[in-house]
Amino acid sequence: MNRAPPQTIRSVPLTVPSKPATGAGRSIGTILVDSGRLSPPDAQRILDFQRERGVRFGDAGIALRLISDDDVRYALSIQFGYPYLARGSTLSRELVAAYQPGSRPVEQLRELRSQLMLRWFDTGADRRGLAIVSAGAGDGRSYIAANLAIVFSQLGERTLLVDADMRAPRQHHLFNLGRTAGLSDMLAGRAGLEAVVGIETLQDLSVLPAGAIPPNPQELLGRQDFSKLLQSLGEDFSVIIIDTPPASKCADAHTVAVRAGAALVVARQDRSSVPQLARFTNGLREFGVALVGSVLNDVKFASGSASAAN
Known part of the structure; x- marks a missing residue:
């Protein structure tokens, strides 16, 4: 039986291309609220704690147990346009x-x-x-x-x-x-x-x-x-x-x-x-x-x- 020749490969976009960071200019709190990971009242609590203690928003939210490390990493990935997998992803943890x-x-x-x-x-x-x-x-x-x-x-x-x-x-x-x-x-x-x-x-x-x-x-x-x-x-x-x-x-x-x-x-x-x-x-x-x-x-x-x- 003759083997069919391989299909000619033509130049087409095969990847999900890079795009500008959609979170550029947005704060971590805004990103988390917009994504549904944080409620507006809890975001305000974190902001108040942040001003009182002089700490970063993420550290304040974690200290209050209102957000997690994963939430902070997610927000940073949005801010900097950096691909990131959350813990609930179906891809292997070996990645x-x-x-x-x-x-x-x-x-x-x-x-x-x-x-x-x-x-x-x-x-x-x-x-x-x-x-x-x-x-x-x-x-x-x-x-x-x-x-x-x-x-x-x-x-x-x-x-x-x-x-x-x-x-x-x-x-x-x-x-x-x-x-x-x-x-x-x-x-x-x-x-x-x-x-x-x-x-x-x-x-x-x-x-x-x-x-x-x-x-x-x-x-x-x-x-x-x-x-x-x-x-x-x-x-x-x-x-x-x-x-x-x-x-x-x-x-x-x-x-x-x-x-x-x-x-x-x-x-x-x-x-x-x-x-x-x-x-x-x-x-x-x-x-x-x-x-x-x-x-x-x-x-x-x-x-x-x-x-x-x-």
Whole structure:
């Protein structure tokens, strides 16, 4: 049976685009009242307490137990046009860059983002793709890929997160997308742009899930169709972050890294094998992959220490 050619990718807006901060010029109290999180009488009580004690509105409201930390973070996200997920969101709690943007792990990811912009994404118009790879399983590639994509989108970069782990995919779980069409379906010519999902609550971020688990992921990724797809998607996105399977399980990570042109290597503290990691990175270099950074995870899927490396 002849395989149907993949659908041509055309330039269309796939993300929820950035927009000016609608809360600019509005106080925290006004934002909370307008959103129904705070009643006008309680807002006045907070204002009176604020004047008496000389403290910030948020601190006054929390002290009076009329608002929560989450309310304050919500109001600040509106004031500064900063995507933020409230605790009641259906997206996974592993997305710490959206739930806890001020936490230390997320600050470390921002530092890594700055290094990656300087070393890869800002160094050439064709440098848009970055594969997130690791030598072994359980190192936290999906966690790093998802949160790194979020911090890039928070910078205002049109960002696409691609789940190229067509063996044990996780991104559709993290973003609560369900079992929808995805990368495998696009490469098999069974789906088009509708497989790319804009994340409404996170401006400038879209996700291309893995899709149906195919019997031949290595062959799908090894075809020129995958390279052409990445090139086409690069017309719509300035940053493409690609999640991959562990290199110890299959050769998919090598293939994806070669197609992307660059890789960020993830290792897990007190777990990753140094000899295995050395063999893996040497293999990537032999294939001409630019190794633009590394991440050392110190806790599985929860927090990590991120650092750029040559």
